[in-house]
Amino acid sequence: xxxxxxxxxxxxxxxxxxxxxxxxxxxxxxxxxxxxxxxxxxxxxxxxxxxxxxxxxxxxxxxxxxxxxxxxxxxxxxxxxxxxxxxxxxxxxxxxxxxxxxxxxxxxxxxxxxxxxxxxxxxxxxxxxxxxxxxxxxxxxxxxxxxxxxxxxxxxxxxxxxxxxxxxxxxxxxxxxxxxxxxxxxxxxxxxxxxxxxxxxxxxxxxxxxxxxxxxxxxxxxxxxxxxxxxxxxxxxxxxxxxxxxxxxxxxxxxxxxxxxxxxxx
Amino acid sequence: xxxxxxxxxxxxxxxxxxxxxxxxxxxxxxxxxxxxxxxxxxxxxxxxxxxxxxxxxxxxxxxxxxxxxxxxxxxxxxxxxxxxxxxxxxxxxxxxxxxxxxxxxxxxxxxxxxxxxxxxxxxxxxxxxxxxxxxxxxxxxxxxxxxxxxxxxxxxxxxxxxxxxxxxxxxxxxxxxxxxxxxxxxxxxxxxxxxxxxxxxxx
Numbered sequence: 343x344x345x346x347x348x349x350x351x352x353x354x355x356x357x358x359x360x361x362x363x364x365x366x367x368x369x370x371x372x373x374x375x376x377x378x379x380x381x382x383x384x385x386x387x388x389x390x391x392x393x394x395x396x397x398x399x400x401x402x403x404x405x406x407x408x409x410x411x412x413x414x415x416x417x418x419x420x421x422x423x424x425x426x427x428x429x430x431x432x433x434x435x436x437x438x439x440x441x442x443x444x445x446x447x448x449x450x451x452x453x454x455x456x457x458x459x460x461x462x463x464x465x466x467x468x469x470x471x472x473x474x475x476x477x478x479x480x481x482x483x484x485x486x487x488x489x490x491x492x493x494x495x496x497x498x499x500x501x502x503x504x505x506x507x508x509x510x511x512x513x514x515x516x517x518x519x520x521x522x523x524x525x526x527x528x529x530x531x532x533x534x535x536x537x538x539x540x541x542x543x544x545x546x547x548x549x550x551x552x553x554x555x556x557x558x559x560x561x562x563x564x565x566x567x568x569x570x571x572x573x574x575x576x577x578x579x580x581x582x583x584x585x586x587x588x589x590x591x592x593x594x595x596x597x598x599x600x601x602x603x604x605x606x607x608x
Numbered sequence: 609x610x611x612x613x614x615x616x617x618x619x620x621x622x623x624x625x626x627x628x629x630x631x632x633x634x635x636x637x638x639x640x641x642x643x644x645x646x647x648x649x650x651x652x653x654x655x656x657x658x659x660x661x662x663x664x665x666x667x668x669x670x671x672x673x674x675x676x677x678x679x680x681x682x683x684x685x686x687x688x689x690x691x692x693x694x695x696x697x698x699x700x701x702x703x704x705x706x707x708x709x710x711x712x713x714x715x716x717x718x719x720x721x722x723x724x725x726x727x728x729x730x731x732x733x734x735x736x737x738x739x740x741x742x743x744x745x746x747x748x749x750x751x752x753x754x755x756x757x758x759x760x761x762x763x764x765x766x767x768x769x770x771x772x773x774x775x776x777x778x779x780x781x782x783x784x785x786x787x788x789x790x791x792x793x794x795x796x797x798x799x800x801x802x803x804x805x806x807x808x809x810x811x
Contacts, residue, residue: 353773377784378777384733385752387726390641391712397640397654401632401661405625408662412621412669441666 348375408436414444422451614673621668632661635681638754642682645749646689647696648709648734656692660685678756679763686746686764693742705731713753736786744779751776 348371351361365372409417409430417434420426426434438445484490619627639660644653663684671680710730717723737745750756750764751772758769765772 349774349777352777353770355773374781377788378780381733381736381748381780381784381787382752384729384783385748387715388713388730388753389715390637390754391644391650391653393637393640394650394654397657398632398636400654400658401636402625402629404658404661404665405620405623405628408665410621410666410668437666440662 345371347371348378352378407433408440409433410437411441411444414438414441414448418444418448418451421448610673610676613677614671617668617671617673617677620665628665631677635678636661638678639681639685642685642689642750642754643692644712645753646693646746648705650712652692652696656685656688659688663688675763676760679760682750682756682760682764683766690742690746693746697738697742705734707731710734732787732790733783735790736783739786740779740782744775744782747772747775748779748783752780 345368347364347368348361351364361375365375414434414437417426417430421431421434438448485494616627616631620631636657640653640657643656643660644650647653647656660681664681667684671677707727710727713730714723714726717726737748746765747761750761751758756764758772761767761772762769767775
């Protein structure tokens, strides 16, 4: 196990003489230092492999075959409008095939074109309708509303009919004779209707009188009968009416004798 | 220095081809070297280098000149390099280092025996690098193989200089220990001394 001094000397950049002096005193550091020097010496004689001419030529061509990230940033907007040359297009495509970040940016920009209109959710129409501000209706808007228009049409038709301007009858009413005949027919109808009405009222009055007469007679007879009964009862002895049977044997359950016996036994 | 590099980057952003060529000539070799050391394969290193420079070109607007451009380049390259390194590490043949893989890193001498020894030593080195933790291995590659300064490595990996030095020390010690243990397991303890003597690394 090394004391670590040889490593500390190496890191501190000590001279080889210092390392050698310590190695003379410390056997482990001597062995370690020998290993390190040997490895360093094994590497020291090697030379760097020469850069191939073909590789140098390929490296010089790089700017003609691709673009940098900032170059791609400049070309992308123009490329979307097809406003770049074929050579620029080739270099941009080469760069995008290698650079994930620029490729992602280009794909995102391109994907914007393919976006379709979003489908509204089913609840949206109802919510919009519920949130629509209430508008004050003008007189004409009220007048021209469907229901109001229908009501007005009916009212106008009634007024026209009441005024005698029924379009269907208008042609027939043009002649005076027809008009008089119609008037007479109307008067006849009105008379018969009035007669019928009066007759009905008379009949109803007569029927009511008869009903009241019947009721009055009935009450009178009942009062007379009660008076006779009272007079008749007050003149004779009172008789207790027979008690109605109350149990199943039909002979009456509570006889006077049974009650007495029961009382005696107790 | 960073102000000049910032001006160079700004000219590149403006589309100046000469400035881009200057940037490639300044840093192309360094980037390719790092890529090769992480991949140990020429095709993979070229592909990785192109990827690093593409990323550099696309992100030039992010460089603010607050630290050396090479460190900024390496900070962009680091994740790509580590990804490749891990991918290679998952392969069964990861610890096998071929002659072709190490040849581009060797200077040819007239002595075939010395060349063979250097080749074996380099293969052993990359085998050991595959054995140690990757946070130690990457420091050793950037410092000892690619010759970056502590400050540049610290900026690239977002580490303090002390941590970089500490990791470098431990990386070297670990590499040497793995090599020694391998030779001891194989009963050829003398081989390590031979390699060490060949490397000239004896205290």
